[in-house]
Amino acid sequence: MSTEARKPPVQIALKVRRVLGGKAGWNGVAVQFAFAAILGWIGYEIVSNARANLENQHIAAGFGFLRNNAGFDVNQTLISYTGSDTFLRVFVVGLLNTLVVSVVGIVFATVIGFIVALCRLSPNWLLSRVGEIYVEIIRNLPVLFQILFWYLAVLAALPNPRQSISLLGIVFISNRGLVIPRPIGESGFEPFLAALAVGIVGALALRIYARRALFQRGQMIRIWPYVLGLLFGLPLVTMLVFGLPFTFELPQLKGFNFAGGSRIIPEFVALTVALSTYTAAFIAEIVRAGILSVHKGQMEAGSSLGLSRGATLRLIVVPQAMRVIVPPLTNQYLNLTKNSSLAVAIGYPDLVSVFAGTSLSQTGQAIEIIAMTMGVYLLISLVTSAVMSVYGWRVSRSLGA
Amino acid sequence: MSDITSSSFVRHDLLTERPAPVKTTGFIGLVRTRLFNSPTNILLTIVGALLLGFTIVPSVRFLMVDAVWTGKDRAACLPENAGFAVGACWPYIQAKLPQLIYGFYPEAERWRVNLALILAAVLLLPLLVPRLPAKGLNAGLFFLAFPVVAFFLLHGGGFSGFGLSWTAGLLQLFDDSIMSAGQALLSLSKTSAIAPLLWVIGSLILLVGTAISWLIFPLTWLHDQIQGTGQSVWVDFAITTVVVSLIAFWLGGGVRAGWRTLASSLAAFVAIAIVIKLMGLDHGGLPIVQTSLWGGLLVTLVVSVTGIVTSLPIGIALALGRRSTIPLIRIFSIAFIEFWRGVPLITVLFFATYMLPLFLPGNFTVDGLVRALIGIALFTGAYQAENVRGGLAAIPRGQGEAAAALGLSWWKTTSLIVLPQALRHVIPNLVNSFISLFKDTSLVSIVALFDLLGSLRASFADPKWSTPSTLFTGFAFAGIIYFIFCFGMSRYSLFVEHRLNAHRRN
Numbered sequence: 017m018s019t020e021a022r023k024p025p026v027q028i029a030l031k032v033r034r035v036l037g038g039k040a041g042w043n044g045v046a047v048q049f050a051f052a053a054i055l056g057w058i059g060y061e062i063v064s065n066a067r068a069n070l071e072n073q074h075i076a077a078g079f080g081f082l083r084n085n086a087g088f089d090v091n092q093t094l095i096s097y098t099g100s101d102t103f104l105r106v107f108v109v110g111l112l113n114t115l116v117v118s119v120v121g122i123v124f125a126t127v128i129g130f131i132v133a134l135c136r137l138s139p140n141w142l143l144s145r146v147g148e149i150y151v152e153i154i155r156n157l158p159v160l161f162q163i164l165f166w167y168l169a170v171l172a173a174l175p176n177p178r179q180s181i182s183l184l185g186i187v188f189i190s191n192r193g194l195v196i197p198r199p200i201g202e203s204g205f206e207p208f209l210a211a212l213a214v215g216i217v218g219a220l221a222l223r224i225y226a227r228r229a230l231f232q233r234g235q236m237i238r239i240w241p242y243v244l245g246l247l248f249g250l251p252l253v254t255m256l257v258f259g260l261p262f263t264f265e266l267p268q269l270k271g272f273n274f275a276g277g278s279r280i281i282p283e284f285v286a287l288t289v290a291l292s293t294y295t296a297a298f299i300a301e302i303v304r305a306g307i308l309s310v311h312k313g314q315m316e317a318g319s320s321l322g323l324s325r326g327a328t329l330r331l332i333v334v335p336q337a338m339r340v341i342v343p344p345l346t347n348q349y350l351n352l353t354k355n356s357s358l359a360v361a362i363g364y365p366d367l368v369s370v371f372a373g374t375s376l377s378q379t380g381q382a383i384e385i386i387a388m389t390m391g392v393y394l395l396i397s398l399v400t401s402a403v404m405s406v407y408g409w410r411v412s413r414s415l416g417a
Numbered sequence: 418m419s420d421i422t423s424s425s426f427v428r429h430d431l432l433t434e435r436p437a438p439v440k441t442t443g444f445i446g447l448v449r450t451r452l453f454n455s456p457t458n459i460l461l462t463i464v465g466a467l468l469l470g471f472t473i474v475p476s477v478r479f480l481m482v483d484a485v486w487t488g489k490d491r492a493a494c495l496p497e498n499a500g501f502a503v504g505a506c507w508p509y510i511q512a513k514l515p516q517l518i519y520g521f522y523p524e525a526e527r528w529r530v531n532l533a534l535i536l537a538a539v540l541l542l543p544l545l546v547p548r549l550p551a552k553g554l555n556a557g558l559f560f561l562a563f564p565v566v567a568f569f570l571l572h573g574g575g576f577s578g579f580g581l582s583w584t585a586g587l588l589q590l591f592d593d594s595i596m597s598a599g600q601a602l603l604s605l606s607k608t609s610a611i612a613p614l615l616w617v618i619g620s621l622i623l624l625v626g627t628a629i630s631w632l633i634f635p636l637t638w639l640h641d642q643i644q645g646t647g648q649s650v651w652v653d654f655a656i657t658t659v660v661v662s663l664i665a666f667w668l669g670g671g672v673r674a675g676w677r678t679l680a681s682s683l684a685a686f687v688a689i690a691i692v693i694k695l696m697g698l699d700h701g702g703l704p705i706v707q708t709s710l711w712g713g714l715l716v717t718l719v720v721s722v723t724g725i726v727t728s729l730p731i732g733i734a735l736a737l738g739r740r741s742t743i744p745l746i747r748i749f750s751i752a753f754i755e756f757w758r759g760v761p762l763i764t765v766l767f768f769a770t771y772m773l774p775l776f777l778p779g780n781f782t783v784d785g786l787v788r789a790l791i792g793i794a795l796f797t798g799a800y801q802a803e804n805v806r807g808g809l810a811a812i813p814r815g816q817g818e819a820a821a822a823l824g825l826s827w828w829k830t831t832s833l834i835v836l837p838q839a840l841r842h843v844i845p846n847l848v849n850s851f852i853s854l855f856k857d858t859s860l861v862s863i864v865a866l867f868d869l870l871g872s873l874r875a876s877f878a879d880p881k882w883s884t885p886s887t888l889f890t891g892f893a894f895a896g897i898i899y900f901i902f903c904f905g906m907s908r909y910s911l912f913v914e915h916r917l918n919a920h921r922r923n
Contacts, residue, residue, distance in 0.1 A: 038743040040742065040827075044742070047746070057598065066776055068778075140461040140462055142452060143462070143465040157896055158870070161896065165896075168888055173889075354762075361862075368761070386764065393760045394756065394759040397758070397760075
């Protein structure tokens with residue numbers, strides 16, 4: 017006699033129903049049909065209206081306009097660009113400008129944010145109050161307000177180039193922007209770069225080797241003198257052998273403006289300052305919450321194991337805090353990138369300003385241009401969130417192990 | 418018996434008094450323990466004091482000490498005339514205050530703005546105090562009745578029909594669109610390769626359209642009859658009252674239990690009638706003020722309140738859609754939410770300003786303010802959906818299962834059991850979203866609407882007031898206003914959070 021449990025019957029109809037209509041079954045299928053009909057109807061209305069409206073305004077739909085000449089100038093370009101280039105090139109120029117202001121902003125925001133967070137966590141009462149005041153004031157003012165404040169009020173109040181504020185005679189700040197020395201490559205440039213690359217790769221390899229030795233054989237290897245030698249000694253030696261890698265061209269006041277050096281336009285300065293100080297306030301709160309989220313017992317357990325305070329922080333507290341900090345921190349980086357689109361308010365030539373602003377008003381191709389602009393930002397945030405979900409998956413795996 | 422006192426180890430004289438322990442409370446204690454207890458801390462204190470000194474002292478000097486308080490024009494704020502380095506130029510703010518608050522709203526009609534603001538405050542404040550009763554009624558008034566009243570108060574105008582006419586018009590529009598889609602398909606079927614299929618679908622749609630037009634015929638007929646009478650609004654109103662109240666009565670439980678619903682429905686309609694009569698909506702209402710004349714703080718508040726009121730239902734619907742098991746609805750909700758959350762608000766506003774008019778029928782123009790409002794509502798709705806979803810996820814499964822065991826339908830489970838608990842959980846997050854919405858309203862100044870920041874920027878251009886300190890004064894004033902609103906909201910969110918976590922405190 018067989019006592020095995022019988023297999024449940026294969027209820028194909030039930031499974032199909034579940035896949036098609038969810039828990040609601042055939043009702044769900046009906047709801048979906050109605051929903052699809054409504055969506056289809058809205059889509060039909062949009063397409064037919066857009067077609068009729070475009071015909072009335074004599075605008076040819078499609079991306080053909082990207083090959084036309086733009087015919088306007090952009091006051092900050094990372095790649096060569098003239099007015100006779102195409103709209104596609106304008107798009108690339110704007111995108112690069114957006115990326116450069118975002119990256120610079122992110123670096124400064126992170127640095128300021130961590131400093132403010134440390135201030136807020138400081139045992140010193142006055143300093144923690146200073147951090148709190150900074151966070152409260154910056155967080156409760158609109159970012160556009162702050163951008164306009166820096167651009168219209170602060171930068172405009174700076175003196176003209178002739179009376180510009182000079183830092184050590186190297187960097188000059190005036191209402192025309194920031195003038196900094198321009199590096200010029202010399203004969204020793206390539207060997208220097210090669211030595212630097214070798215140094216970095218060597219240092220990384222050394223670190224991997226030392227960690228493997230520690231984890232597998234329990235052997236502590238002191239590597240920092242070698243790392244220092246690789247990172248600084250090697251480039252220094254190449255510099256002595258092959259000569260200086262680059263020299264700096266110092267800016268000099270000639271007539272009413274500066275000659276030499278590179279000029280950073282005031283729009284860039286205002287946007288970077290506003291975005292990084294604004295985002296820093298949020299980053300400071302995230303970092304603070306992350307560090308406070310690590311239980312006090314972790315620190316005590318570390319010291320009871322005989323670890324020094326620095327080692328406890330480095331090996332026990334910070335890794336656990338980073339797990340809390342990283343996801344919202346990426347979110348803030350994304351926010352900064354999206355907020356950089358406010359450049360349009362002060363005329364910094366970012367993607368929205370030159371492409372969705374100037375190009376749109378010149379060509380009238382609203383649908384294509386706005387779709388492309390939105391697509392770029394959408395792509396950036398989708399890629400970031402994909403990377404973050406991989407990170408979250410790895411963290412949860414390491415927690416489960 | 419030995420004498421204790423003569424024992425050698427008994428002390429005869431009292432110990433000298435020891436100094437009191439170092440005070441660790443109060444101001445002195447604070448100074449000792451947290452400011453000057455170690456060399457590093459002393460250094461840090463000095464750094465902090467310097468930082469504060471270099472920011473607060475000049476600010477106070479600028480805003481108060483060196484400020485000019487009275488004057489007629491820019492001459493009063495020039496250092497040559499004042500005789501000292503002039504700080505804030507407050508006469509400039511006094512002169513521009515109406516523009517910063519009302520924009521170009523006609524001076525004779527500004528009482529309407531004031532009335533709307535007072536109404537908003539009167540309805541909002543009791544809603545924020547947890548101890549006060551009648552939250553349901555209060556929320557209904559603020560979220561449903563107030564926006565309508567405020568629209569007719571601020572914009573003006575009236576209406577010529579009521580519920581019945583609107584329903585008839587809407588259905589007529591819907592039917593026309595279906596018929597035209599069917600016609601388009603039929604005309605396509607003459608040239609297309611899949612002609613028979615298109616012809617079948619087109620005919621089917623036409624059939625549905627015809628059926629609907631027969632179904633709504635009584636309604637449209639009644640609508641025409643009402644328009645013929647002199648008192649069209651009131652006849653329509655009476656019919657709507659009767660129909661809606663009867664439906665409410667029937668849904669509320671009929672003869673057995675529906676009397677309460679009937680009474681509240683009738684009361685609501687009486688209230689609506691009083692409002693209509695008071696504002697004269699049945700014969701034209703107040704004079705119309707175009708939204709292009711609105712500006713300043715008024716626009717900022719209108720945009721943020723509309724955003725708050727409209728984004729919440731959108732967010733709830735999207736959050737429920739994202740948790741739905743029905744595939745198409747879930748996919749649509751996820752795509753919708755992720756799309757709006759992935760793009761910056763300014764591109765959304767560009768979309769609403771330049772792309773939306775192309776999607777609407779050619780003869781149908783939408784006001785610039787309304788376009789921005791649509792964009793902001795969709796954008797904020799997506800963010801609110803994620804907040805609400807967090808609340809829904811925090812509700813234990815057992816709640817929904819218990820409701821199902823009691824025999825409640827999905828709608829009743831959601832609206833009576835799950836949503837109230839979920840929303841209460843996420844009030845702080847919702848308020849935080851409202852803060853960022855309030856800050857983001859400043860972006861409408863980029864698409865040529867004059868909100869507080871836009872009006873401020875416009876007022877800078879006035880040569881009558883151009884002085885070295887005008888810009889800083891204007892920014893200081895607008896900054897204080899923004900700060901008061903945002904800081905107030907953030908304190909409120911902290912207060913609610915504290916209240917909600919009362920059981921976790923020890």
